[in-house]
Amino acid sequence: MRHREPTSKTRNAKLMSAELQTGINSNLIAATPREALAEPGWLRSVPPATLDMLAKHAVLHRMPAGSTLFEQAETPSFALLLVAGRVELLGVRSTEETLVEIVEAPDLLLPAAVLSGQPYLLRARVLDEVRIVMIQAEAFRDAVTSDHALCLAVLACQATQFRRQTMHAKNLHLRSAEERVGCYLLKLLEGRTTNTSVRLPIEKRLIASQLGMTRETFSRTLPVMIRHGLRVEGDVVHADDISAARLRFHLDPLVDGNEPIIPLQVKGK
Amino acid sequence: MRHREPTSKTRNAKLMSAELQTGINSNLIAATPREALAEPGWLRSVPPATLDMLAKHAVLHRMPAGSTLFEQAETPSFALLLVAGRVELLGVRSTEETLVEIVEAPDLLLPAAVLSGQPYLLRARVLDEVRIVMIQAEAFRDAVTSDHALCLAVLACQATQFRRQTMHAKNLHLRSAEERVGCYLLKLLEGRTTNTSVRLPIEKRLIASQLGMTRETFSRTLPVMIRHGLRVEGDVVHADDISAARLRFHLDPLVDGNEPIIPLQVKGK
DNA sequence: TTTAGGCATTGATACAAATCAATGCCGAGG
DNA sequence: CCTCGGCATTGATTTGTATCAATGCCTAAA
Structure with a gap:
């Protein structure tokens, strides 16, 4: 194998530029939760006041590849908004793991669990280095129930994830x-x-x-x-x-x- | 095999009583779209005015087992609300079929496709005899964008379906x-x-x-x-x-x- | 009553993909 | 420099499940 290159570095570089494109104010990488919330295109139509409110209950985190964001069966205390990077969602049974989905920024991690307050069905592990906004679950639910625009955005996000999961299932079985x-x-x-x-x-x-x-x-x-x-x-x-x-x-x-x-x-x- | 009984009849009987329980005003089976919209518990908090509006653009239908409600790749023209009965959702590839999900009343059939206006990824076929409310897709989307309560209800529905699909995937692979x-x-x-x-x-x-x-x-x-x-x-x-x-x-x-x-x-x- | 068609069962066989195992390669760290 | 550990490759073997095929049963139609 001759063509190999220091893969992780190359990819991170690629990722960074991709990351910039997803943002709206793409000239700078968000340093605060509030800035990060402005990045995903699908949050564009959510009123700034609501984003402010969310940011107030949020922190921005950076996690290296391999980290576990949450474990199967855990009850979500935060809504996780993936701002940059990729995360794999795995079904776990003792030592067996099965990949159910790969989530790419910008997206929410299993909003279904956060909204319903039910335990996560999957484990989330970081693929590339990620940047995530952690929003307190309660605050997130409050925002969704009080802001219609956010509710629609989350609905769209959830709907898209549903379709991706369906496509994945078809790919595997057909x-x-x-x-x-x-x-x-x-x-x-x-x-x-x-x-x-x-x-x-x-x-x-x-x-x-x-x-x-x-x-x-x-x-x-x-x-x-x-x-x-x-x-x-x-x-x-x-x-x-x-x-x-x-x-x-x-x-x-x-x-x-x-x-x-x-x-x-x-x-x- | 001695214990067999006229299965379809027995089951339909069972189904009828189950059906009654899901309703709120369970003393009568809905005869109009408007009545049917009052049945699912998870639509309870949606204002009557919105349901009226939906009903105005809806028809109530009964379909026998085996009927196809929609075909893969079709663009949805109606939101289908399953009021009674069961539907199987199948991934199709020429003659191959794979079951992706079974939907039981009361629930929406693939709201993701209707909301995003994208083609269905699956075929829907009736298992038991079903009763469905067919709401014009445009009217449905309008209602979701103008009524926050409905939006929340659909979100909950979509979230639950997502989790069911995840469970199904885990069951199969693990x-x-x-x-x-x-x-x-x-x-x-x-x-x-x-x-x-x-x-x-x-x-x-x-x-x-x-x-x-x-x-x-x-x-x-x-x-x-x-x-x-x-x-x-x-x-x-x-x-x-x-x-x-x-x-x-x-x-x-x-x-x-x-x-x-x-x-x-x-x-x- | 006879007949035809769907479902279930059972057996024989095929096959795709997993598992187990060994080796090579490369990069990171001592 | 050497060594260790993760990833990739390749081979031998197993195995779970599908496929193909034949039969029986029950129901519904003729």
């Missing part, structure tokens, strides 16, 4: 391991033409778990892709023959679609 | 086929003692798909349960030795829990 890998690679290459190459965005072991298979199976499946025009060397994907790949694997917007969070707007009666 | 069957039976017997028996609430082929396995596997797994104190004859479950069963299979509230829809209440600023 496609073979080989197809999942093929589609994953194809999606990375979306819009590209033959002879370009892309870097895998995360470690292979994480891709494997995202695709619901073991590292080993993933590893074994990669060489197979060569006969469909996709070659993976180290963490670089080479598109030798993209049309061949598209012939074999079919991206489906109802499975592979990227759906952004788009809140509805409050309307007077 | 337990073996045998455990899923064991836990399913154990849950039917919750609160019962040894030597009681229960009837399976739905056909075996449906239980199998709910548990993410084929009929055949389910069928083969049932006899195995005998060594753990559970005996299934026809559609009757006999609890020969419940404590033995509980020793082998462990119900987990984070997987097997029944979570009701409990909306938050609007609060003034």
Whole structure:
């Protein structure tokens, strides 16, 4: 494997620039909870007063990769708003873990649990380094019940997460391991033409778990892709023959679609 | 198989009485959309004026088992409120189907799609005979954006569905086929003692798909349960030795829990 | 009454993916 | 510099579950 580079550094760098784009006032990285609350696009239509109120009961935190944000069965004391970075949500059974979802900033972590005051069903572990706003659960619920715009924003967020989870389930149950890998690679290459190459965005072991298979199976499946025009060397994907790949694997917007969070707007009666 | 009875009739009877209990004004079955909208408990705190408004753009329908309510990839033109009965939501790929969720009244069918105006990710097929209120999608979205209480109710509904989906995923990925069957039976017997028996609430082929396995596997797994104190004859479950069963299979509230829809209440600023 | 079709059961077999195991590689830390 | 630990690869083997196939049962229609 020749093409390897200090992956974590490269990725953090990439992440930082992505992070900036998501913000509205993108010239500076938020240093206070209040600033961080201004970043996610889907909170745009929430009145500043409400954000102020939330910020008053919130702290901004930075957590390194690997940290556990909360444990399965814990009752949420904070609403966690992911401002930058990625988090994996895992179902746990003693030592077994199964990845249920990957959450990318900007998004809320399991708002369902916070809203209903029920225990988390999943463990949350940091993938990249993250920045999160921790809002006291009670304050968060109060804000949702007193501000209609925020309620709509959270609803949109929850709805999108629901659809993502559905897509994930369909991907796992309706496609073979080989197809999942093929589609994953194809999606990375979306819009590209033959002879370009892309870097895998995360470690292979994480891709494997995202695709619901073991590292080993993933590893074994990669060489197979060569006969469909996709070659993976180290963490670089080479598109030798993209049309061949598209012939074999079919991206489906109802499975592979990227759906952004788009809140509805409050309307007077 | 001796114990069989005209299953569909028995079950419909059971369903009718259950249906009555869910209503608030349970003495009569709703005949108009407006009456039907008064039934679900989680719509209780929505102002009558809003329900009136919804009812104005709605019709009440009855559909027999087996009907398809909507197809995958369709763009929703109605919000479907399930007032009575059960619906299965299936991921479809050409001829392959995979059950993603079973929705029981009273609940909304995939509010996420309706709210975001995106195509359905799943097919909806009627299990038992259902009664549904079909509310024009536009009117539904308008109501959600203009009435905070309704917005909260829908949010609660969406949140609960999210958690159910998470539980379902955990059940499938963290337990073996045998455990899923064991836990399913154990849950039917919750609160019962040894030597009681229960009837399976739905056909075996449906239980199998709910548990993410084929009929055949389910069928083969049932006899195995005998060594753990559970005996299934026809559609009757006999609890020969419940404590033995509980020793082998462990119900987990984070997987097997029944979570009701409990909306938050609007609060003034 | 006969017949046809759906569901359930049972057996034989196939197969995809997990598991177990060994090795190589690379980067971090002593 | 060497060494240790995580990740990736590759091979051998197992195993859980699906698939294919045949039969029986019950119900509903002819």
